Amino acid sequence: MTQIKNIGVFTSGGDAPGMNAAIRAVVRSAIYYGINVTGIRRGYEGMINGEFFAMDRKSVSNIIQRGGTILKTARSEQFRTPEGRKLAYDQLKKHGVDALVAIGGDGTFTGAHIFGEEFDIPVVGLPGTIDNDLLGTDFTIGYDTAINTVIDAVDKIRDTAESHDRVFIVEVMGRDSGLIALRTGIASGAEAIVIPESKTNIDALCERLEHGRKDKLSKIVIVAEGDDVGGAFEIGRHVKERFPHYDTRVSILGHIQRGGRPSCMDRVLASRVGVAAVEALKDGHRNEMIGVIHNEISYTPFEHACKHNVEINPNFLKLVEILAI
Amino acid sequence: MTQIKNIGVFTSGGDAPGMNAAIRAVVRSAIYYGINVTGIRRGYEGMINGEFFAMDRKSVSNIIQRGGTILKTARSEQFRTPEGRKLAYDQLKKHGVDALVAIGGDGTFTGAHIFGEEFDIPVVGLPGTIDNDLLGTDFTIGYDTAINTVIDAVDKIRDTAESHDRVFIVEVMGRDSGLIALRTGIASGAEAIVIPESKTNIDALCERLEHGRKDKLSKIVIVAEGDDVGGAFEIGRHVKERFPHYDTRVSILGHIQRGGRPSCMDRVLASRVGVAAVEALKDGHRNEMIGVIHNEISYTPFEHACKHNVEINPNFLKLVEILAI
Amino acid sequence: MTQIKNIGVFTSGGDAPGMNAAIRAVVRSAIYYGINVTGIRRGYEGMINGEFFAMDRKSVSNIIQRGGTILKTARSEQFRTPEGRKLAYDQLKKHGVDALVAIGGDGTFTGAHIFGEEFDIPVVGLPGTIDNDLLGTDFTIGYDTAINTVIDAVDKIRDTAESHDRVFIVEVMGRDSGLIALRTGIASGAEAIVIPESKTNIDALCERLEHGRKDKLSKIVIVAEGDDVGGAFEIGRHVKERFPHYDTRVSILGHIQRGGRPSCMDRVLASRVGVAAVEALKDGHRNEMIGVIHNEISYTPFEHACKHNVEINPNFLKLVEILAI
Amino acid sequence: MTQIKNIGVFTSGGDAPGMNAAIRAVVRSAIYYGINVTGIRRGYEGMINGEFFAMDRKSVSNIIQRGGTILKTARSEQFRTPEGRKLAYDQLKKHGVDALVAIGGDGTFTGAHIFGEEFDIPVVGLPGTIDNDLLGTDFTIGYDTAINTVIDAVDKIRDTAESHDRVFIVEVMGRDSGLIALRTGIASGAEAIVIPESKTNIDALCERLEHGRKDKLSKIVIVAEGDDVGGAFEIGRHVKERFPHYDTRVSILGHIQRGGRPSCMDRVLASRVGVAAVEALKDGHRNEMIGVIHNEISYTPFEHACKHNVEINPNFLKLVEILAI
Known part of the structure; x- marks a missing residue:
């Protein structure tokens, strides 16, 4: 195992709150351990186009x-x-980068996995995505902030729903995963x-809306964008048809869900895994995503850290039914 | 002028943050002056259906x-x-209500104006609408909160815009008025x-997007929903066509703009005009909207407090051009 | 095991954001299971004074x-x-309450423990305290909101610290525990x-302030109120003396740390343990605190759920050192 | 009147939210008008130490x-x-700065006034202070944000006050002015x-606390730090003595009141006066503060823009009495 002298760090895929905290942690801990x-x-x-620049402690000041x-x-x-990956590798060699920290989600790690197998360069990944749909970590960086942004928005919408006795169908992010919808619901x-x-089951949904509390006319339905019915507009159409x-x-809450100051937990998670990534590279890890499981740092091979696999806790769905009584 | 013994208070039209602060001020000041x-x-x-209930100081606790x-x-x-208005009047008589405070916008005052002319009951209005499109007050209750909600959302969107070098077309509320778009822009x-x-002028808009700062690829356009081109999607379509x-x-920011905790200024405005409304009724005012102009309470006949008339300060449009340089 | 017919619910000790979400979950799930x-x-x-009232689904509307x-x-x-506990028990009997859910912290559970041993009434507890200092749950209800409130405040303070190149000693809550200070730091x-x-070690602290980044004059120190040196003022006095x-x-951030809208995670946690508390009573549990450990509901006897025992993860302290480089 | 070629801009005194928006407006509008x-x-x-640097449009990107x-x-x-002022003037000459925009409060303008009279350099000022205690503008940059920060904090404190039936004495900023206390109260x-x-009048204050609503035990008193009794602790001492x-x-809310993202109104105000300052210098103005009165740009000689003179609207104090009924 040759000693690492220069770690390259980058973000890829959809942006997520806390990515900057992760970058800061990678930069500061590398410097702490004497690595550029x-x-x-x-x-x-x-990477392919050679957009490289040296970072020091000040580069990440005031970004957490x-x-x-x-x-x-x-x-x-x-x-x-x-060919593209070969170009990327050549750029890394040219700039003396001998290890990589990739911050992103499923797509990012798929790329990192192939790249790490094709070329002799250690790569580790940090889970940066609001969707929380990665195996190998209890939470992804950005998820906690995003769900707080959603409840902030839905709290506002409920003010109007209650004032007007309205039904609101609110669409949240989650093309392949209902995890944002679940906790925010x-x-x-x-x-x-x-x-x-x-x-x-649209009928069951309508049933629930109808046979719920008679004394409460305002109702909220939270829909993940990837739902099989076709999103909030389609569900809204059904509900309007059934209950004119x-x-x-x-x-549609849309892009506000990606931005904003990261929550405390997202900053702590990003800081922990950022430092752990540098330590992992130092210790010879490669082709792994660094996450936190049960409050301990965990290492998951890229090929297992992909999405679609995260299961929904059925107790959570039961909760919604009980609490909406 | 007979003495007022029982003031009826209601909200009408779209809800706006600060309406509760206004209700509280009406209730508390009426009690202060010995009025029910x-x-x-x-x-x-x-009103037509007889949904009346007596309010005391406690009814408005913890709602500001x-x-x-x-x-x-x-x-x-x-x-x-x-016929409907006659039914409403009969209900008021039946419940001993001898004066009204109507909280709402243009439509509310149009109704109040006709009602106040048809029947012998003094009515005053409070400007409660996020649109700020009423003559007779510098600001309407809810406007300040709404524009803060918008910049909160756009600040979040800009995080993503900058991270991805994207152009965002953001639609804000304002079916007939660009006042929300103007200040938030x-x-x-x-x-x-x-x-x-x-x-x-779509061409001029595209021109500005293209010939703006070359070193900055992320751009934000704020669109009022009532724009003649047809809203943000239509403008987005044009921009995409021109700049593939x-x-x-x-x-589309949508309904989040109506809700949320009212800002300090909205609460102060609501409190001031709420108290002034009760004092105005006591003093014999009727058929007037109570607003604040140049930090002083002002009284505007309902027929003048309608919308569409608020002019856009051309200096504000110039500001946007200068600052986007 | 006799069937439970009427659950009494109460909050005790310092208030924490999310307590209302927990009350709502207890009420709604009890109704769901046919319990008053x-x-x-x-x-x-x-309880001693007989301040009892029947709750229905509407009692907890719009409080989450x-x-x-x-x-x-x-x-x-x-x-x-x-004598006091006897009076309390008599009141419970009188009002037909045959089981209790106590929401609070260490002191609340100490009381519940004694009470549950003295009298034949099943009691379970929910961890409601911002301090996160209870064994038997990964997080307490209120902690996540409190740490977000703290970083919100410190982000604001840093604006001033950076503008003026100042050192700020910020005191956060935690009389016996540094858990708030740790994550927010x-x-x-x-x-x-x-x-x-x-x-x-005041000398070591001063050392770190002095030998940190020379190019950065603004610095933040987070102090838990229970620190042995005597709080932020005392530490500030030392720092001023050493670096005139x-x-x-x-x-001193003070009481703002207890209030505010609960975060998404606090609402989810409160909802989960609230429902689980009712199910636990139904299933014959007693004298236990209901928490969540590793994303699963956990049951901890009251005598073990006390505070002071939570250990500080040394890696967290190391993190601060690395990241402040 | 010689043409201005290079405007120097600086902030002075306590920082205030919106100062960055003002700096941005000065920089962008100067460039718009072809001025460095x-x-x-x-x-x-x-200025004395020669801490000068050229600013372009990018220097103020993403700071609003x-x-x-x-x-x-x-x-x-x-x-x-x-001697100090002579050194400052020499530095300005040396760096080719031929006009100044000073952003700050009373102290800043006092300095600017003397400097503008001693040396032949046009200086205009922008009102940047959270205290709102300047003649010549309806509002100062930072005030609106600060009062929103205060009500945010007091809303949180009220959660605890109501849960525990407590009296809270809350101290807000305002060494010489009660304007923050007034609107936030x-x-x-x-x-x-x-x-x-x-x-x-401590007796009158206690009277009001005692003879207020009997059914409401939680109470909030807002105290400006400059109060003659000696701040919140002293008032708290009196209240505790009288009502053990x-x-x-x-x-004490303290420094959080200075920081944070500026509100929409503060950003609009800062943008307007920032542009107007550059235009004023171009038009030959000097020794004036640029404010907004009744929604129009206003120009006030520095000697009149000092503090202590802002009068408290007695109606506002009356409001508090009425609404606390």
Whole structure:
């Protein structure tokens, strides 16, 4: 095992709050251990294009509290090809980068996995995505902030729902995962939650809306965007058709869910795994995602840290039913 | 002038943050002046249906900080007819209500104006709408909170815009008025603002996006929903067509803009005009909206307090151009 | 095991955000399982004084998002005496309450433990305290909200610290525990953390402030109120004495840390353990605190759920040192 | 009138949210009008020490939403002496700065006034202080954000006050002015407000606490730090002495009031006066503060823009009495 002298760090895929805290932790801990750090802008695309710059402790001053990513992020078609990856590797060699920390989600790790097998460069990953849909960590960086942003928004919407006795169908992020919908549905006191992990029964949903509390006319349904019925507008259409006398509205929360100052837990998680990533590289780890499971640092091979596999706790769905009584 | 013994208070039209603070001020000041207060639920509709209840100081405890309206609000088709208004008047007589405070916007005052002319009952109004589109007051109750909610959301969106170098077309409320778009556009550092008060020149807009700062790829355009081009999606379509290489996204902020804890200024405004409304009724005022102009209480006949008339300060549009340089 | 017919629920000790969400979950799930619920106001004191009232689903409408506790809380000297506890038991019998859910912290459970042993009434507890200092649960209800409130405040203070190149000594809650200080110190990017769990070396602290980054003059120290040196003012005095040329300020965050809308995670935790408490009573559990460990419901005898025992993860202290480089 | 080629901009005195938005507006509008901009760090102290740097449009990117001041601020003893001011003037000449925009409060303008009279350099000022205690503008930059921060904090404190039936004495900023206390007192629903502008009658205060609503035990008193009784602790001492049976607590909000993301109104105000300052210098204005009165840009000679003169609207004090009924 040769000693690592220069760690490259980059963010890739959708941005998530806490990515900056993770970058800061990687940079500061590398310096702490006497290793240089090279920032790579715009993910794999920037790696191919040579968007490299040296980072010092000051490069990451005053960013722990900021949303987004100072390293910017992008999707890269080129990196999907062997030629693109060869170009990326050449750039890393040219700039003396001999190890990588990739911050992102499923797509990021798929790329990192292939790259780490094709070329002799150790790569570790940090789970940075609001979707919380990765195996190998209890929570991903950004999830806690995103669910707080959602309940903040739904609390506001409920003010209007109650004032007007309205039904609101609120769509939250989650193309393949209902994890955002699940916790925010419980926390916002929703009457029902619609998620991609379970087949949606529109009749049962309408049943629940109708036979719920008679004394309460305002109701909230939280829908994950990836739901099989086709999102909040489609569900809203069904509800309006079935209950023309309800004042039913649809709200798509959209991009606000990605931004904002990271929550305390997201900053702590990002700081922990950021430092652990540098220590892991030092200790010879490679091709692994660094997460936190049961409050301990955990190491998961990239091929297992992919999404789609996260199971929904059935007790959570039961909770919603009980609490909406 | 007979002495007023029982003031009825209600909210009508779209809910706005600060309506509860206004209700509280009406109730507390009426009690202070030895007048009874009757709460009327669901606006004119509830008035017709007899949804009346006596309010005391405790009825409005711990509501100053809450969004929405504890009196609920609704639209009433029936009140648009002479028969409906007669029913409403009969209910007021039956419950001994001899004066009214109506909290709402343009539609509310139109109704109040007709009602106040048809029947012998003094009515005053409080400007409660997030749109700020009423003559007779510098600001309406709810506007300040709404624009803070918008910049909160756009600050979050900008995190993503900057991370991905994206163009975001963000639609804010304002069916007939660009006042929300105008101030939030300036405050969020938008590259351009599109409002219903001025004809939108898509070519000029694209020009500005293109010939703005070359070193900055992320851009924000704030669009009022009532814009003549047809809202954010339509503008987004134009921008995408013209600049296929841009990563252009559309975000409709929607209903979150109505809710939430009212800002300090909205609570102060609501408290001032709420007390002034009761004092105005005591002093014989009727058919007037109570507002604040230049930090002084002002009284505007309902027929002048309608919307559409608020002019856009051209200096504000100039500001956006200068600051987006 | 006799079937439970009427569960009494109360909050005791310091209030914590999420207590209302827990009350709501207890009430709704009891109703779901066909059990009556009696609310008891002002903790043990109210139990002795007979402050009982029947609760239905509507009693807990629209409270999931509110800080504080609708059941109010109080300390009770009387309940520390056998006579006081006898009075409490008599009141429970009189009102037909045959099981209890106690929401609070260490003191609450100590009382519940004695009471549950003296009298034949099943009692279970929910961990409601911002301090997170209870064994038997990964997190207590209120902790997540409190640490977010703290970083919100410290983010604001850092704006001033950086603008003026100041040193700020910020005191956070934690009379016996440094858990709030620990996570908020990491998340706010503090230069140092001072906690009761480890002996404070003022010289080492000053050393770190002095020999830290020369290019950065603003520094933040997070101090738990229970620290052995004597709180933030005392530490501030030392720092001022040692570095008279620094512009050193002290800020005591104080009571804002207890209030506010609960975070998403606190609402989810409160909802889960609230439902689990009712199910536990149904299943014959007694004298146990219901928590969540490793994302599973856990049951801990009251005598083990006391505080002081929570150990500080040494890796966290190391983190602060690394990240403040 | 010679044409201005290079405007120097600096912040001085206590930092205030919105200062960055003002700096941005000065820089962008100067560039818009073809004028160079020089940033001066650390106020007058930095001017004397030659802390100058050229600013372009990018220097002020992504700062409109940030608290504090990127130009930093400091107090300068040296600038109070003629020698210090001569050094400052020499530095300005040396760096080719031929006009100044000073952002700050009373002390800043006092310095600017003397400097502008001693040397031939046009200086205009922008009102940047959370205290709102300047003549010549309806509001100062930072005030609106600060009062929102205060009500945010007091809303949290009220959660605890109501849960425990406590009296809270809350101290807010305002050494010479009760303007923060006044509006936040109204907006937080305080039972009483104590301000430096009016002699405090402790007996009358206690009277009001005692004879207020009997059914409400939790009470909030908002105290401006400059009050003649001696701040919140002293008032708390009196209240505890008089009402030993009350559970009375004191909370000093402190430095959190200065920081944080500026509100929408503060950003709009800062943007307007920032642009107007550059235009004023272009038009030959000097020795004036640029404010907004009745929604129009206003120009006030420095000697009149000092503090202590702002009068308290007696209607506001009356409001508190009425609403606390």
